[in-house]
Amino acid sequence: MAYFDLPENHSGSISNRLSSEALSNQELLGARLGVICEAMATLGFGILLGFVFSWELTLIVFAYIICMFLLAFFQIRWQARLNKCSEHILGQASALATEVLHNMRTVKQLSIEYEILQQFSHLVNQAFTVRRNDTVISGLLLSICWGSQPFFLYILYWIVLVRLESNEMHDKDTLMVFAFVTFAFETLRFINTLTRQMGSSLSAARGFFDLFDRTPTIDNGSVDGRQLENFQGQIEFNQVEFSYPSRPTIRVLNKFQLTIEPGQWVALV
Template sequence: MAFFDSPENSSGAIYNRLSSDALAVQQIAGARLGIVCEAIATFGFGIILGMYFSWQLTLVVLVYILFLFFLAFVQICWQARLKKRSDAILGTASSLAVQIIHNMRTVKHVASETEFLRQFSYLVLKEFRMRRKDTMINSLLYGINLGTVSFILVALYWLGLDLVEEKQLKITNVAIVFAYYIFIFESLRMREMSDSLSAAQSFFNLFDRVSAIDNSSTDGQQLSDFQGQRVALICASGCGKSTVIQLLERFYDPLKGKIPFDGVDIRELNIQRVRSCLGLVSQEPILFDLTIAENIAYGHENASMEEIIEAATKVNIHDFIQQLPQGYETKAGMKGGHLSGGEKQCVAIARTLYRRPKVLLLDEATSALDSYNERIVQDALDKAQIDDPTRTSLIIAHRLSTIRSCDLICVLSKGNLIEMGTHTDLMEQRGAYYNMIVQNSTT
């Protein structure tokens, strides 16, 4: 996940690389590939025939070609450096545009249209100035190339006449060599190839990256599996509760300790299989601009309507969905914008239950809801946890009253597990958990 955490790999930057760079790769694999093949064939045959008719003139041409390759190398290096900077700017601009569009209501509410327009215009203008500089340098290199061609033709003409005067070469051979090398010079003028090569390199680097788990996570946590139990994690904000969720999903690997699944270290298991056994209900539910049925069965190609209805019924939203104008075919809207917070959360829980996970991960699932929606969602969560008696539930909650009935409560501090037990056991210890309860009751 550290790859996506990096600013240069934001959603806007990756989108820009996939769109513009893919077009460049398509051009290389299409029309420009034919031009390259034609240039290679013309160059090869021209050199062979040139050596046959006049090796002296061919040596002069080879000197020019070496110089041309040097210019091409300089141009490609410059383009790669420029493209990296340009991609960073365009990625930032794309990310800004995506954020503005997705959060248009907030932008309108705070009346920040002018400010965002200024930021976007600044980035676009900065990229334009960079491109203008690139165009000037490319034009300079192209001008040097054209000037060198004229110089080489003059040199060939002078050397050819000198060889004819010394009767070392026939005038017809000079004419033939001239004709072939004019074709060679024209075939080597591929101004846009450097752009395409730089884009192709960036594009394939993205896909050639080997997916790996990034070793940067909470220090010293060691958790075991508790089949069929409801386990709660509590601590102050920022001490590692949500990091545990990311460890279980193997977004990161722990530097110390291990997470065993049925006695096997999670790092030794197939990552896709591990994630298929986990069902996450987060604080902010993520819905797609699809129908409610498609959101519940998201990720399953052969979705059964009976199973979709069964999952919705378990979380008490079947009747609500039936009352919608198009029932299960009703669009949820962008990020679930057509539904309330509680309704979105219930759809997300139904989606989780549809997958029949072995481990249910609840990451402060009700903290952002009002009291009415919290009761609805909490009832759905309670049913989800008892739906399968063998299912393990890992609960992260900031409201201590919601986790008192858990089979096990784990107290974290600075990334370390400091207390563990039932509510009664921890209250008798009069430690960190006891202090949290006392502090919570007095506020």
């Protein structure tokens, strides 16, 4: 029960996570994962083939590929971080909307519609700001990736021409290396277009693993603790105070006192 008392585990937040994270994992584990594996296998085979014909040019291309993969890795981590922040904000908005719908009459009687609307609008604006930053950063990284390829090809052409003039390379080897470069660039473009989806799926998968690996505060199977030797079945509540973690300032029980004798039936409503 303590799990659902936390603000991030409100029914609205859980519903929002189930609707978004399950879809993100399904998108990654479907046909898209097979296409990514196929592209990576093609890239690996092309690198091996390039080393056979011209290891010098292949090393240059391989260094550029490593830089692009590091850029894609940074974008995936950035996307996963933004998704976590965005999901937290949207979860709060969903929790607020769910609570208002369940207590609509109370909200109307207290005349706090405007305050609730202001809170919800503030959360929506926060989510918009996060997504706007995501769009700007993702567009900048994608432009760096796509815009750097023509400059790299220009440098590669210049190196090849210099080596051809000095008879350090053959025409056939040059054609094979450029065929490998073409396949490598297509693979990089394909992977870079999926970095946002991969970041979302990574964040969703991490949320599922955190939930599965969570250790409950109360262990039902534990035998540690105080054991009652002379238990007669009498239950006594003496000056009990209780409040929910999500609303610590509101006391549900204030100096509650009750004695239940053995065999006595008591209903708490």
